Amino acid sequence: MSERKKRKPGETREKLMSAVLSLVSKGRHFASLGIREVTRQAGVVPTSFYRHFRNMDDLGLQLVDELGLVLRRMMREARENVFQADKLIEESVGIFVSHAQANRSFFLFMAQGLAGESRAIQDGIRSEMRYFATELANDLRRLKLADHLSDGDLEMTCDLVVRSVAFSLTDLMGISAEDEYQVEQIRKRTCRFLQLIFVGAAHWDNKGP
Amino acid sequence: MSERKKRKPGETREKLMSAVLSLVSKGRHFASLGIREVTRQAGVVPTSFYRHFRNMDDLGLQLVDELGLVLRRMMREARENVFQADKLIEESVGIFVSHAQANRSFFLFMAQGLAGESRAIQDGIRSEMRYFATELANDLRRLKLADHLSDGDLEMTCDLVVRSVAFSLTDLMGISAEDEYQVEQIRKRTCRFLQLIFVGAAHWDNKGP
DNA sequence: CACTCATGTGTACAGTCGTACACAATGTGT
């Protein structure tokens, strides 16, 4: 139970996970990747794979965990940088887009996993999205921006927001990262989506059941 | 250039496409399917595949075409059955859910293809969604339900509607088709999403650029 | 009839797959 002082503990593990992300950003789908292919990309012998993962789904699940970290970092940055309520949407979407560009492979993996082959990975990603929606609801409450909404209605609104942003994610992933014009189009369009949703939320009066 | 009277023209072709759908509904991802696996499921010899498709992506593209037919059938039924404007959302979502159940494998394929491996299939499905949004916009114009919206804003609203429904689709595909309770939950939640969006659209005044 | 054409079958091959096993290197606790 002492400290590990190996030269590079878990180095191959990281190489394998990076290899998957790298293949995914090259256009491959996670479900079509095999152990040999991943180890080849990582520059390791196939047998090494089993030292760290039981199978590809196991690796995918651990990628979902790391994805969670990325998302939390993004949320923290958004919380630190969004001060004025009237720019809330623009700022948040901007941060989201830049994170999606900076961690393209992670978000690509996320988009794929939502309708992927492994139920466990699907559930993991869905759970991350639910957590995100909950945190968003907390923030809106804290900023007194949703006082007239019931808890259930606020939760629904945030859920819709997260889904819309997630769908914009698949738009982003469909274009090349360098196409500034298209990125800007998607950014603006996502902002308008969210504005529309928030206008709806602002005028939402016990219309729900 | 005369009429073909072969016993069963294109029979194997259909068997191959059905085989893919069948494998997809069993939980497999399209990107992970191989030619041999598909032909085995179809009860045909592997070489027969090439008589009808150049590769798996080609087959996928033709599945997208058939998916288009399914979507158009659904839209027609919605147009025929939705009379009163106040029940428009409930009726439409109900028709959507029942179609998604009846053609589960097609919609599963669609959900997968949105973030799939083949760019061509992605674009095909995206194009189907765009068509759908446009038709929806036409209907709303025709029913005089969006008179205060500019064309661009109406298009955006319909796009958001279609995206929200498409995301509900992945919810639907994640549960077992027999779980009536969960299906009902998703149905209700989708209705609330759309209601929120339409409330937003109703109060939308040149807030856009 | 013989022909062509579309379709389906059988065989074959080289490459890849997942994974089991024995072994080497190296850092850790006694």
Added chain:
DNA sequence: ACACATTGTGTACGACTGTACACATGAGTG
């Protein structure tokens, strides 16, 4: 210093893969 646990390597095997080729069938056309 010793044995141990962890991590990485090399080899091996049977199953599966995509696809090329030659051939069989049967319908439509001359």
